[in-house]
Amino acid sequence: MRELLKHWSPAVETPDALRQAGALPYSIVDGRMAFLLITSRRSGKWIFPKGAIEPGYTAWDSAATEAAEEAGVVGTIAQDVIGSYRASTGGEGATLVNVDLYPLLVTEQLDTWREKGQRLRHWATLTEAKRLLADRSLARLAVKFHTLYSGK
Template identity: 65%
Template sequence: MLREFLSHWSPRVETTPGERQSGALPYSVIDGRVVFLLITSRRTGRWIFPKGDIEPDMTPWESAAIEAMEEAGVTGQIAVEPIGSYRSSASADGSSLVDVDLYPLRVEHQLDVWKEMDQRLRHWAVLPEARRLLNDRALSRLAVLLQASLRARS
């Protein structure tokens, strides 16, 4: 009973009004199977998708593509509509949150050398493994949603 209560409970932490970030949900389709590219966060080492602040004079999806290149070393076709959004900690102590819009990025090139290669790991995973590795259920939900959307289109 307590476990169920805690799974739905969230401390009241306010988001900064109007502040949003954008991120990429890198994927590829190999032999008819969708695979997702996960990276580790610099702060905690948990598996996540690339994200960051929206750069001035850039659209959110352009910023998401830049984050994917810098953090994961991949480039490709970025969607102009997000697959969804989630809330993430914007501070080390978790006292402030930010909403992140996640844009699907169909990976076309994977670089051998990229900006944050010494600070992060990257890993390709099919959906069941991605769901197991992603600590944040909202990220898992967005990966499931993307896979379902891709299957519906094919």
Template identity: 55%
Template sequence: MLREFFNLWNPRVDSAPGLRQSGAVPYVVRDGKVVFLLVTSRRTGRWIFPKGSVSTGMTAWDSAAKEAFEEAGVTGVIGTESLGSYRISDKGQLVDVDLYPLLVEDQLDSWDEMDQRKRHWVLPGEAKRLLRDRALTRITDRLHRQLMADLVTTQ
């Protein structure tokens, strides 16, 4: 029960250097539907979004775009405002990961980590099923609702 509490409770706090990461939520909108790109983690094989440490001299969102390029082989337009964050345990340390939306414009046939990860495009329902972390599903839901609302207002 205590573990569940800490998994769900995630205030935005200033983390020590190295204890905050950034990640991208890659997506496209096709035929009025939002589709998300998931990758597998190297260690456990679970479905996640591309993420990693913020590179020195880069903004968190540019670093997130770099992770998406390296881990999923995609490029596009990265948002500069965080969708939210979630908390992971990495080598016994709690690490907060800020996620940024990435509108995918190009998908490469080969990329840096293609031999270490799988990538998979999913509709929101399948994303909910595959993502084990509830914070990730909440962030995915929030982005999906926002994108659908934007579609309605632009039509």
């Protein structure tokens, strides 16, 4: 039962206003996948870039924009979501939102970007990413993508 509950997540319909888009930035180096993690501004915990879906933008384009602003990376964003997770926004009295995560193959890492002084960024293998990511749901999505990509 404990194992079942560990992976259980209630299916809740979330209004569009409470949906966000995130990027799962990755690169392949010497045949191995690496993920780019960033720290959240509020807590300093390791996460993937995410934010509001901007009016007039697709969710995946918003995710790519967040990756550029928060992590200083650009690349090729997938249009298919790898999965979703729940996150809170704001400080006290936070609101829960669903975040759809889109894989982003990083082709360029910028030296300067919008939130450079506000966050740290770190490339990690899957093993290290699973250990560092604050939210177990993010770790599960990284594992899912790694498995789909590598076919293992």
